[in-house]
Amino acid sequence: MKELFPRGQVMGFAFSLILTVVALSVLVFDLSLKMGVVILLVTAFMQAGLQLVLFMHAGESEDKASIYTNVYYGLFVALVTIFGTMLTMVWGFQ
Structure with missing residues (x-):
């Protein structure tokens, strides 16, 4: 039963939610423009890489x-x- 549970996808989804919360914290904590842009760019590229590898199965072919x-x-x-x-x-x- 353990091999049937999509552990990688669930962990990827949880990490994706965490990255979204980090990106939203820029708005909530009213950070400076430079700091906000840096945080948003880093989380955006991490999110894109995560989506590509885990959910689009780029590494499995x-x-x-x-x-x-x-x-x-x-x-x-x-x-x-x-x-x-x-x-x-x-x-x-x-």
Whole structure:
């Protein structure tokens, strides 16, 4: 019976709830802008990784190297797009 209980998914769900409570604490405790952004970014990336590995079963397939390569490539493209936009629009690079 022990092998039938999805212990990993339940622990992942509990950890996901804890990360959500930590993110909500930014609002409740009225933290400074910099501290709030840091906490929100860290919890967001941890939450995304947790969702990818535990609930989307990215590490359980035979082709997990290509799955992780695609995730890293998507993350790279997103970061280049975000920082490129900030470079031209916010930081005033001409």
